[in-house]
Amino acid sequence: MEIIVLADEEQQQEFLSKKINPEVKIIFTGKTFQAQTANADAIFILLQEIPDDLRAINKTPVFINAVSKTLNHFPIDNVHRFNGWNGFINRPVWEIASNHENIVTQVFKMLQWQYTLVKDEPGMVxxxxxxxxxxxxxxxxxxxxxxxxxxxxxxxxxxxxxxxxxxxxxxxxxxxxxxxxxxxxxxxxxxxxxxxxxxxxxxxxx
The missing domain is CATH 1.10.1040.50 (N-(1-d-carboxylethyl)-l-norvaline Dehydrogenase; domain 2)
Known part of the structure; x- marks a missing residue:
């Protein structure tokens, strides 16, 4: 499994502080990802800024640090929200808002992470x-x-x-x-x- 992660240096460290399945390959990038998504099984955007080329990702699951914005704010359907505020990335259980829980389950099972599904509302819980x-x-x-x-x-x-x-x-x-x-x-x-x-x-x- 290959996952692309858009994150700053502090977010990268917090992301890596979570125990990750060693079979999962993590690729950290800057603020864009379009050229590297061909083989990716999932994309995690920890950055506050949403990349301009998000529309180009129409199949790969995209997990976005979007605490205040709900799913209908995004131009694609394969988006899943999570709370990526500082101090929350390395929590043992992530809050996820999604219209496709089966996809979330697949990705988090591969990562060997836990999540809880919450309502798609600003602030989640x-x-x-x-x-x-x-x-x-x-x-x-x-x-x-x-x-x-x-x-x-x-x-x-x-x-x-x-x-x-x-x-x-x-x-x-x-x-x-x-x-x-x-x-x-x-x-x-x-x-x-x-x-x-x-x-x-x-x-x-x-």
Whole structure:
């Protein structure tokens, strides 16, 4: 089995930190893949930017790091979404949104990886919940409840999380959290972006 992976250096390291079936050949590329797809059994796009030549891939399964965009945003039908935010690539179980679970099962069986199928909605499950937690932390920070450092420490000690909400925001990228919340708040006001987060985005203090 041969898999093409579009990823930056940090994403490559996180991808390789997962145990992969030694019979699977992994080929890392930059931002394009059209010339190398002839023999590929699957393509994984970990990059935030979607390649312009995506339309050319009409048969090979394409797994895209698309936390906020749903499947109908893509010009081809052979796309499967996953959460590829920093810190989520090496998780033991991936969240996948797909219209073709049989294909997902085949690819992940070869990789010897686990997945769980989720609804094709912005944020899927984990990213949606984590974004809400981070947003609530910004509400508390903006209201002067405590400092970012103290909120992070309290959350780690109180919930045994590996990171505090602001540490998660820095690791994932506040722009990614903000972008997802702006999509979600259109249909549900409980996702309304905290003023403190909005101010940081406008002033680029992240």
């Amino acid at each position: 984990t990213a949606r919940i984590l974004s809400m937690i981070i947003n609530e932390a910004y509400y508390a920070f903006g209201e002067g409840v405590s400092t970012k450092k103290e909120i992070d420490l309290a959350m780690k000690l109180g919930t045994n999380y590996p990171y505090g909400p602001f540490e998660w925001a820095n690791k994932i990228g506040l722009n990614n959290i903000y972008g997802l919340l702006k999509i979600l708040e259109k249909n549900n006001e409980r996702y309304t972006v905290a003023e403190a987060m909005q101010n940081e985005m406008e002033n680029k203090k992240y």
